Amino acid sequence: MAAKKQGRLAAAVADHSRGWSLFARKRDKLEAAAGRSLGRDAWRRLQANKAAMASIAVLVLIVIAVIIGPWLSPNNYFSQDYNQIWTPPTLAHGHIFGTDSVGRDLFVRTMIGGRISLLVGIVATIVSLLIGVAYGATAGFAGGRVDGLMMRTVDILYALPFMFFVILLVVFFGQNLFLMFAAIGAVSWLDMARIVRGQTLTIKQQPYIEAARMAGASGPAIVIRHVVPNLLGLVIVYVTLTIPQVILFGSFLSYLGLGVQEPLTSWGALINDGTGEMGRAPWLLFIPSLFLAVTLFCFNFIGDGLRDALDPKDR
Amino acid sequence: MLLEIKNLNVGFSTPDGEIKAVRGLDLALERGEALGIVGESGSGKSQSVLALMGLLAANARVSGSAKLAGQGSQKDGQKDGQKDGQKDGQNGAIELIGADARTLRRVRGARIAMIFQDPMTALNPHLRVATQMVETLRAHRGLRRRAAMKTAIEMLEAVRIPDASRRIKYYPHQFSGGMRQRVMIAMALSCEPELLIADEPTTALDVTVQDEILELIAELRRRTHTALLLITHDLGVVAGTCDRALVMRDGGCVERGPVERIFEAPETDYTRTLLAAVPRLDG
Numbered sequence: 001m002a003a004k005k006q007g008r009l010a011a012a013v014a015d016h017s018r019g020w021s022l023f024a025r026k027r028d029k030l031e032a033a034a035g036r037s038l039g040r041d042a043w044r045r046l047q048a049n050k051a052a053m054a055s056i057a058v059l060v061l062i063v064i065a066v067i068i069g070p071w072l073s074p075n076n077y078f079s080q081d082y083n084q085i086w087t088p089p090t091l092a093h094g095h096i097f098g099t100d101s102v103g104r105d106l107f108v109r110t111m112i113g114g115r116i117s118l119l120v121g122i123v124a125t126i127v128s129l130l131i132g133v134a135y136g137a138t139a140g141f142a143g144g145r146v147d148g149l150m151m152r153t154v155d156i157l158y159a160l161p162f163m164f165f166v167i168l169l170v171v172f173f174g175q176n177l178f179l180m181f182a183a184i185g186a187v188s189w190l191d192m193a194r195i196v197r198g199q200t201l202t203i204k205q206q207p208y209i210e211a212a213r214m215a216g217a218s219g220p221a222i223v224i225r226h227v228v229p230n231l232l233g234l235v236i237v238y239v240t241l242t243i244p245q246v247i248l249f250g251s252f253l254s255y256l257g258l259g260v261q262e263p264l265t266s267w268g269a270l271i272n273d274g275t276g277e278m279g280r281a282p283w284l285l286f287i288p289s290l291f292l293a294v295t296l297f298c299f300n301f302i303g304d305g306l307r308d309a310l311d312p313k314d315r
Numbered sequence: 316m317l318l319e320i321k322n323l324n325v326g327f328s329t330p331d332g333e334i335k336a337v338r339g340l341d342l343a344l345e346r347g348e349a350l351g352i353v354g355e356s357g358s359g360k361s362q363s364v365l366a367l368m369g370l371l372a373a374n375a376r377v378s379g380s381a382k383l384a385g386q387g388s389q390k391d392g393q394k395d396g397q398k399d400g401q402k403d404g405q406n407g408a409i410e411l412i413g414a415d416a417r418t419l420r421r422v423r424g425a426r427i428a429m430i431f432q433d434p435m436t437a438l439n440p441h442l443r444v445a446t447q448m449v450e451t452l453r454a455h456r457g458l459r460r461r462a463a464m465k466t467a468i469e470m471l472e473a474v475r476i477p478d479a480s481r482r483i484k485y486y487p488h489q490f491s492g493g494m495r496q497r498v499m500i501a502m503a504l505s506c507e508p509e510l511l512i513a514d515e516p517t518t519a520l521d522v523t524v525q526d527e528i529l530e531l532i533a534e535l536r537r538r539t540h541t542a543l544l545l546i547t548h549d550l551g552v553v554a555g556t557c558d559r560a561l562v563m564r565d566g567g568c569v570e571r572g573p574v575e576r577i578f579e580a581p582e583t584d585y586t587r588t589l590l591a592a593v594p595r596l597d598g
Contacts, residue, residue: 214370
């Protein structure tokens with residue numbers, strides 16, 4: 001009895017000391033990782049956010065599916081098969097998402113549409129990011145009359161009716177993908193410029209900017225070295241929120257018939273086709289909608305998570 | 316004479332009219348000398364120094380003169396003005412008030428360095444301390460990356476940051492307040508400036524750390540023979556660090572002289588009031 005008790009005690013002590021050594025090793029490792037950057041801190045905090053991590057996982061799956069999906073399927077996105085029209089989702093014939101009114105395989109079309117939608121989202125966001133950050137940071141840092149002139153220009157561009165602008169572009173240049181990138185990018189940088197400019201005004205007041213000036217740094221050097229890096233947190237969050245917005249916008253354009261041309265497709269175009277046949281073939285509406293909605297949710301959750309993770313109050 | 320300020324005026328045009336922050340301030344500073352500028356909040360002590368550096372707000376109006384002596388005269392008085400092809404004035408002195416951006420950039424950091432009040436915010440939180448120090452050194456002293464890194468580590472060691480070669484890779488948020496102020500001092504002194512301006516360097520720190528920082532500044536100054544302009548509202552700080560003091564009120568100079576004289580025999584009522592306001596242990 002006593003021996004048993006002693007054995008348990010010894011085990012407990014062993015457990016305890018093992019715990020300690022684990023802790024010590026972990027601590028040493030943390031200490032050894034000299035220069036814990038804010039980015040790494042943020043990543044650790046993001047990992048604790050279950051919704052964001054799940055969203056990242058789902059999004060990665062969608063991206064992989066969209067990239068390799070069309071190769072894995074025996075079908076392609078443009079071949080019509082009049083013996084197989086309006087086939088509901090089935091494992092037979094490999095049409096796992098069913099077929100549309102002219103017998104094209106919906107699985108491959110959804111994946112191809114996903115490629116286009118994600119591409120539009122990412123390219124247009126990068127365009128808006130580059131223009132918006134450069135423009136906003138310049139305006140905010142320059143201040144005074146330059147700032148006023150630059151931001152009033154943004155206000156004027158903002159006031160232009162966007163749909164009208166896009167319809168004009170399509171009428172003049174015809175429908176193509178690059179036009180869509182350009183049109184969406186040209187509009188969404190306005191928001192980015194405003195946000196970046198506002199944040200730059202705050203950063204400009206920070207003592208480290210004055211300190212940099214005092215150390216003899218020039219204006220452009222301060223913007224590149226001190227303002228832009230400190231904008232990053234905000235910009236990353238805004239980018240993750242811009243991508244779904246832009247995807248939605250691209251889908252909206254496709255829905256109106258201003259986006260990509262048949263037989264190429266996008267999620268918006270697929271949803272548009274699907275609404276017409278909702279009664280007869282509901283899968284044509286629901287499956288592309290599901291992909292679009294899940295993707296948008298993921299981006300929004302990631303954006304939310306990043307915003308919490310990068311919150312300066314936690315530093 | 317390292318720095319000579321004559322009839323410096325600083326005003327701010329606001330919607331409610333012009334506000335005079337500094338009125339006709341005269342000031343002279345010898346090489347290696349430490350001058351304390353004391354005054355209550357709003358007496359214009361910070362603004363006069365910021366005017367010197369061209370760091371005032373956009374609505375500021377500055378007049379007067381602030382001459383920084385030519386660089387050559389530090390070691391050899393004879394060769395003044397000929398070596399660097401300095402164009403302005405005699406002795407290659409540089410007029411700081413109204414100087415163009417390029418001239419100011421060459422002076423800032425390299426010849427006049429500054430320590431700010433709040434060490435928590437005066438370092439860029441997104442850059443490693445190493446990056447910030449190395450960039451300054453490369454820009455002003457033309458050092459190569461490796462040499463700059465070595466100098467930076469030596470400077471951190473000089474301000475007694477333990478394990479400097481590892482800590483230099485840290486980000487500012489990994490340092491405590493006192494350590495950050497040491498880093499600021501190391502950065503300020505790394506380019507071997509002739510004049511160090513300290514704008515209330517200890518206000519944001521707690522008392523024990525204040526003492527360490529002041530001692531550190533004094534020691535480094537003795538070693539490098541750097542002149543010091545110390546701005547503070549704390550007479551105790553001046554007493555411990557400075558050779559001479561200048562008391563400011565409402566943008567003008569009230570009294571000036573050696574520190575001992577000001578403490579033992581203040582000439583004006585205002586200085587006496589300031590002295591009386593210092594809390595004492597013996598009541």
